Amino acid sequence: MLSRAGAAIRTQAAVFGRTGAPAEVVGVRTAEMPTDAAALGADGVAVRMLAAPINPSDLNQIEGTYPVKARFTAGQAVGGNEGVGQVLSVGRSVTDLRPGDWVVPQRAGELGTWATHVLARRSQLAVIPAAWRGGLVEPMHVATLRVNLSTAYRLLRDFGAPAEGSWVVQNAANSSVGRAVVQVARAMGLRTLNVVRDLRGQPDRLPRLKAELRALGADLVVAESELLPALRGLGGPAALALNCVGGRAAGLLARAVAPGGWLVTYGGMARQPLALPTGPLVFGDVRACGFWMNRWYEAQGDRRERDAMWQWLLRLAADGGLRLPPMELVAWRDGLDERRALDVVRAAVGWQEGAKRAFVFGGA
Ligand SMILES: NC(=O)c1ccc[n+]([C@@H]2O[C@H](COP(=O)([O-])OP(=O)(O)OC[C@H]3O[C@@H](n4cnc5c(N)ncnc54)[C@H](OP(=O)(O)O)[C@@H]3O)[C@@H](O)[C@H]2O)c1
Incomplete structure (x- = not known):
């Protein structure tokens, strides 16, 4: 006014x-x-x-x-x-x-x-x-763009550079970041195994989330309780696991990662410490680490890589490949x-x- x-x-x-x-x-x-x-x-x-x-x-x-x-x-x-x-x-x-x-x-x-x-x-x-x-x-x-969309991009680009066709497994797949991961992964030629919470008393929720995430390009969508059986049908472990939840949910993801692969924690929605199994870390050499988008921005000497990432994401959105x-x-x-x-x-x-x-x- x-x-x-x-x-x-x-x-x-x-x-x-x-x-x-x-x-x-x-x-x-x-x-x-x-x-x-x-x-x-x-x-x-x-x-x-x-x-x-x-x-x-x-x-x-x-x-x-x-x-x-x-x-x-x-x-x-x-x-x-x-x-x-x-x-x-x-x-x-x-x-x-x-x-x-x-x-x-x-x-x-x-x-x-x-x-x-x-x-x-x-x-x-x-x-x-x-x-x-x-x-x-x-x-x-x-x-x-600055937080959630860029986080999805970096998570998929910066950890072990999974080869085209590789599986990426993530929890909280219905979160805003998770939905961006599904779509960015698809555009990068990666396959996603997506985990959502089992919530009792909401019978319509799981089928709805499965349909929503499939429509975004998710390859597989499972409830947490369905993850271990789903892994057996995957044809091989995932190259990368993205943990937004923490607690026991993080431990489940660790079991899905290939030897030498990455388990990257970027969120802690359950507000519980990570409960990680020893075997995958010791015998499978799974690398567990964290990622923070702010730290990535602060570490950039110049803004060319940031701008290239932002342009890539907005181009994907312009082409209809990044639904909100x-x-x-x-x-x-x-x-x-x-x-x-x-x-x-x-x-x-x-x-x-x-x-x-x-x-x-x-x-x-
Ligand atoms: N590290 C970074 O740089 C970075 C960047 C962006 C975001 N993040 C973090 O990523 C997380 C998600 O952000 P967002 O904006 O995508 O959030 P959002 O759209 O609000 O989604 C929240 C997600 O968390 C799940 N959730 C909520 N409470 C939970 C609980 N107690 N146990 C398990 N899952 C729970 C929700 O699942 P339901 O639908 O089942 O409730 C939903 O999938 C936040 O922790 C955020 O701070 C980190």
């Missing part, structure tokens, strides 16, 4: 002043944000957010359990670590961004993305050129009164299994 002078807009952000249960500690801050080049500061960029996911790591950050700590300024931090926005205006020394360009955070933990608008410094933003988009690319693909996971879209419209905005935010960040959510900003 432009003010009369056109120099400032009313913005809202999901903020927290202390760590704790997200639905309890999160609040809404309404403020005026300058958009005039002169008021932005030399390297300032005013951004209107388009979409931002609510990732488990964002919630862990608010809880205080994530290694990337929230940045408190004047006692408040803005939630959210990824998302996509559109440049509204730039400060005088910013020569490589123009209004309308799409941008994403350069690093985690610097810009809170759960906000209708963000005032950033140029160095905090990475641009997504229009030439990388097109076809079937949606704002939500770009909003989730089911998400509950939370509309955060401009001009909401603070009480209403708080209801929207609290409902969105309340931890609830099985419901991936994302904010979609703008509109009256």
